[in-house]
Amino acid sequence: MSIDRRTFLALLGASSLNLVPALEAKGASKHFEGYPDSYGILFDSVRCIGCRRCEIGCNEVNDLPLPEEPFEDLGVLDKKRRLNERAYTIVNKYHPEGRSAPVYRKLQCNHCLEPACASSCFVAAYTKTPSGAVIYDQSVCVGCRYCMIACPFNVPAYTYADPVSPRIMKCTMCYPRIIRGKLPGCVQACPNEALNFGTREEMLSLARERIKGHPDSYLDHIYGEHEMGGTNWLYISGVPFPELGMNENLGTTPAPKLTSGALAAVPVIAALWPVLLGGIYVMNKRRDTQAEQEKDQAVTRARTEADEKAEAKLKAFKKQAEQEKQEAVAKAVHEAEEKASSQTDEES
Amino acid sequence: MSSDARQAGIKPGLTPLRIIVGLILVLGIIVTVLRFTTGLAGVTNLDHSNPWGLWIGFDLLCGVALAAGGFVTSAAVYIFGLKKYRSAVRPAILTGFLGYALVVVALGYDVGIPWRLPYPFFVQAGPTSFLFEVALCVALYLTVLFLEFSPAALEWLGYSRLRNLIVKLTLVLTIFGVILSTMHQSSLGGLYLIAPSKLHPLWYTAYLPVLFFVSSIVAGLSMVILESTLSAKYFNRVLDKSHQQEQDILPLGFAKAAALILLAYFFLQVISLALDNDWGYLTSGYGLWYCLELSVFVLLPCFLYAVGYREKNLRIIRFTSVLAVIGIVVNRFNVSLVAFNWHLPLSERYFPSWMEVVISIFLVTLGILAFRFIVTRMPVLFEHPEYRDSH
Ligand code: SF4
Ligand code: SF4
Ligand code: SF4
Numbered sequence: 001m002s003i004d005r006r007t008f009l010a011l012l013g014a015s016s017l018n019l020v021p022a023l024e025a026k027g028a029s030k031h032f033e034g035y036p037d038s039y040g041i042l043f044d045s046v047r048c049i050g051c052r053r054c055e056i057g058c059n060e061v062n063d064l065p066l067p068e069e070p071f072e073d074l075g076v077l078d079k080k081r082r083l084n085e086r087a088y089t090i091v092n093k094y095h096p097e098g099r100s101a102p103v104y105r106k107l108q109c110n111h112c113l114e115p116a117c118a119s120s121c122f123v124a125a126y127t128k129t130p131s132g133a134v135i136y137d138q139s140v141c142v143g144c145r146y147c148m149i150a151c152p153f154n155v156p157a158y159t160y161a162d163p164v165s166p167r168i169m170k171c172t173m174c175y176p177r178i179i180r181g182k183l184p185g186c187v188q189a190c191p192n193e194a195l196n197f198g199t200r201e202e203m204l205s206l207a208r209e210r211i212k213g214h215p216d217s218y219l220d221h222i223y224g225e226h227e228m229g230g231t232n233w234l235y236i237s238g239v240p241f242p243e244l245g246m247n248e249n250l251g252t253t254p255a256p257k258l259t260s261g262a263l264a265a266v267p268v269i270a271a272l273w274p275v276l277l278g279g280i281y282v283m284n285k286r287r288d289t290q291a292e293q294e295k296d297q298a299v300t301r302a303r304t305e306a307d308e309k310a311e312a313k314l315k316a317f318k319k320q321a322e323q324e325k326q327e328a329v330a331k332a333v334h335e336a337e338e339k340a341s342s343q344t345d346e347e348s
Numbered sequence: 349m350s351s352d353a354r355q356a357g358i359k360p361g362l363t364p365l366r367i368i369v370g371l372i373l374v375l376g377i378i379v380t381v382l383r384f385t386t387g388l389a390g391v392t393n394l395d396h397s398n399p400w401g402l403w404i405g406f407d408l409l410c411g412v413a414l415a416a417g418g419f420v421t422s423a424a425v426y427i428f429g430l431k432k433y434r435s436a437v438r439p440a441i442l443t444g445f446l447g448y449a450l451v452v453v454a455l456g457y458d459v460g461i462p463w464r465l466p467y468p469f470f471v472q473a474g475p476t477s478f479l480f481e482v483a484l485c486v487a488l489y490l491t492v493l494f495l496e497f498s499p500a501a502l503e504w505l506g507y508s509r510l511r512n513l514i515v516k517l518t519l520v521l522t523i524f525g526v527i528l529s530t531m532h533q534s535s536l537g538g539l540y541l542i543a544p545s546k547l548h549p550l551w552y553t554a555y556l557p558v559l560f561f562v563s564s565i566v567a568g569l570s571m572v573i574l575e576s577t578l579s580a581k582y583f584n585r586v587l588d589k590s591h592q593q594e595q596d597i598l599p600l601g602f603a604k605a606a607a608l609i610l611l612a613y614f615f616l617q618v619i620s621l622a623l624d625n626d627w628g629y630l631t632s633g634y635g636l637w638y639c640l641e642l643s644v645f646v647l648l649p650c651f652l653y654a655v656g657y658r659e660k661n662l663r664i665i666r667f668t669s670v671l672a673v674i675g676i677v678v679n680r681f682n683v684s685l686v687a688f689n690w691h692l693p694l695s696e697r698y699f700p701s702w703m704e705v706v707i708s709i710f711l712v713t714l715g716i717l718a719f720r721f722i723v724t725r726m727p728v729l730f731e732h733p734e735y736r737d738s739h
Contacts, residue, residue, distance in 0.1 A: 084396055120542050122483055123467050124474035140472050143460020145399035146479045150542040157396040158460065160389035166460035250545055259478055259541045262557050266481060266531055273527045277427050281519065284429030 034113040038132030038232060039178055040200030041187060042207055043106050045237040045244060046217050047194035050077055050093055050104035057189025058089045058108075061174060080245070083107055085159045088171040089186055096243040103237070105244040106195070108186070109134060109155045109171035110224060111232035116255030117170075120150035125168075132200060132232040133173035141167060152228055152250050173232070200232055207236050229254025369713060376710025379703045383457055391703040398689060398698035405684035406708050407454030409536055410677050411447055412486070413560070416568030417575070418444025418493055419522075419529040424605075426522040435591045436598050438500055438728045439579060440572050445493040446715045448486060454711055478538040485532030492525045503735055504726040511735075534561040540683060548687035550629050550638045553620035556683075562613045563676060569606040570649075570672035573599045577666045583723055588730035596662065603653040603665040606672065610650035617642060634690065641682060645675025 056071045058064070065086050069076045077093040084090075089108035096103055111134045118126035123140045126147065136156075143166055148156045159166045174184035178197075182188075187195040196206060204225065211218040223235035227250050235241070241248050383391045394401050421440035424430045456462040464471075469487070474480050495514060502511035537560030544552050553559070580587065580595050587595070621627065629635045649672040656664035689697060723729050 082396060116542055119476045122474040122477040122480035123472050140467055142464040142467055144479060148396065148399035152545045154397060158399065160394060161387045163385055163387035166387060247545060255542055256476060258544065259538060262538050262541060263478065269530050270527055273530060274523055277523045277526055281427045288429060
């Protein structure tokens with residue numbers, strides 16, 4: 001276990017010595033337009049026939065365990081399913097109002113341009129690669145599951161039943177395949193071009209083309225172009241996306257922006273608090289010492305006053321004693337003189 | 349041990365309370381074994397949509413908030429110079445320390461791979477995460493609390509030189525403790541900032557970090573009042589005279605502070621409501637629940653604390669401290685469990701399993717037992733005769 005530079009800086013920053021997190025947060029708050037030429041995948045719900053081939057393809061290329069119900073069982077489509085530890089992707093069936101035919105929608109990781117999962121992970125287990133794929137590194141994951149809290153699309157799943165090395169499970173955009181020029185498993189398996197692969201720019205143009213070409217079949221909205229700051233997986237549909245269980249109220253703010261402001265405040269606390277608290281302490285201390293000094297002064301003053309008084313008393317006393325003594329002496333002399341004169345009178 | 353126990357005036361024998369405690373311990377150990385042999389799935393009701401349950405909502409969020417008494421009291425005494433509350437510092441620091449230690453233990457149950465808990469510091473850091481902030485501050489603060497408490501243990505053990513050295517660090521440790529507490533108490537609220545689409549708008553606000561921090565001060569103050577009540581009741585035999593006297597003045601000062609802070613908290617809540625313009629939600633079911641939280645667990649304790657302070661009525665204050673503590677728990681539960689995933693249908697919502705509850709109770713019990721073990725031996729509720737007036 002070695003501390004690399006990044007860890008070290010982060011530790012420093014968080015322990016109040018400098019402003020690294022603030023700077024990093026600032027860097028993150030500039031809107032990231034996505035890596036140029038990163039890949040994208042377009043899902044077209046108008047073309048999707050709900051055959052679950054993409055689920056099979058994904059299961060095979062990723063060596064996932066077989067699902068509880070076999071893939072051939074299309075009955076499961078009726079259940080509302082979510083992504084789980086056995087499936088990186090899932091197709092759900094919806095019955096939008098006023099439509100006789102059902103509409104299908106494929107779920108998997110959307111590979112956000114600025115992923116919430118990556119910004120929330122405290123060991124940085126997620127990486128947004130230049131290919132567009134958001135990949136996860138099991139070897140550092142602590143299993144806190146904060147990424148699952150953070151992901152606005154409810155994508156990451158966890159192998160809760162594993163006591164020894166549980167992990168996050170989520171679509172990798174077939175990263176190992178696409179960097180070698182192969183198609184993602186699900187795209188390859190799709191029989192109806194409901195899934196298309198190319199650069200994100202190409203997919204956006206393709207989406208616009210299809211919308212323009214069949215304005216009756218499509219709504220003019222590419223889901224994922226701006227949602228949560230944009231995603232590499234894009235969706236077009238003939239029915240409003242909320243009918244397909246997709247949240248249209250996510251806004252266009254990328255996830256890291258939700259926290260960067262507050263995070264940037266943290267080093268400020270670390271920098272200002274000691275000064276503030278130290279100041280309060282010094283003030284109180286001074287107040288205390290002042291009070292102490294005043295008390296001391298009062299005591300000495302009282303003491304000197306008392307001393308002076310006592311001295312004056314003593315002086316007065318002495319003076320009086322002196323006077324009395326003198327008087328007594330004078331009296332004695334006087335008496336003696338009188339006695340002497342009366343004696344002389346008798347003798348004569 | 350047995351002589352120690354006799355010294356502390358504990359009589360041997362089975363009482364109903366002891367049977368219950370024993371039962372909790374046995375159950376706790378069984379569930380612990382299950383947790384680490386069958387995984388989280390074996391003991392919890394967590395699922396992919398509800399990755400955080402009782403162990404985060406109660407053990408982490410409430411645990412940290414309720415352990416805030418340590419930093420609140422030591423700041424009041426050592427920084428704000430309120431020396432008259434000095435005897436409350438050690439018990440508060442001790443509860444703080446035990447509280448945080450248990451938070452870490454609880455995390456050991458909750459995270460998938462507990463032995464990797466130090467990874468964020470030693471292997472790879474994710475500084476863009478609020479959880480990183482929380483982890484770092486909790487780890488550092490636990491160390492600070494340990495140091496702050498160590499003089500009591502060292503006095504007990506008779507290591508006076510080391511004890512005097514650490515006592516000299518009191519101010520530095522206190523300041524450090526306040527900084528770390530401010531940071532992670534607020535960061536716990538910050539954890540939820542990333543999920544505006546999952547947390548009900550009445551509870552989601554950009555002010556979450558501030559609200560968590562401010563309410564943690566109330567939690568700390570209330571816990572210290574509550575503790576002093578309980579210690580007076582159950583550990584009266586070890587309390588010395590100055591501790592007994594402060595038992596009566598402490599609740600007054602702390603109640604006044606708590607009333608003021610609760611009022612500030614209430615206004616912060618209203619401001620955040622107004623800024624997000626969430627008034628419309630107030631008439632829904634969640635709105636009612638939100639109003640209930642604010643009135644019964646914020647305004648009412650605020651009012652009662654104020655009354656208790658004005659009339660110097662300790663009974664009202666003590667009752668209010670219980671109410672305020674429950675209020676903090678309600679608030680943390682609301683943010684982490686009740687209002688989280690509010691848009692999901694009821695069948696997909698989370699409710700803790702009995703085994704999760706057992707572990708939470710088990711850990712609290714361990715904390716109380718450790719507290720009792722320590723206060724009946726170490727100079728926490730009384731001053732060590734050799735160190736009187738020296739701190
Ligand atoms: S959809 Fe969720 S898991 Fe996928 S990249 Fe975005 S935040 Fe991460
Ligand atoms: S569960 Fe793993 S990947 Fe997810 S946030 Fe925690 S450490 Fe990161
Ligand atoms: S891109 Fe790969 S991992 Fe993702 S859903 Fe398709 S096949 Fe599965």
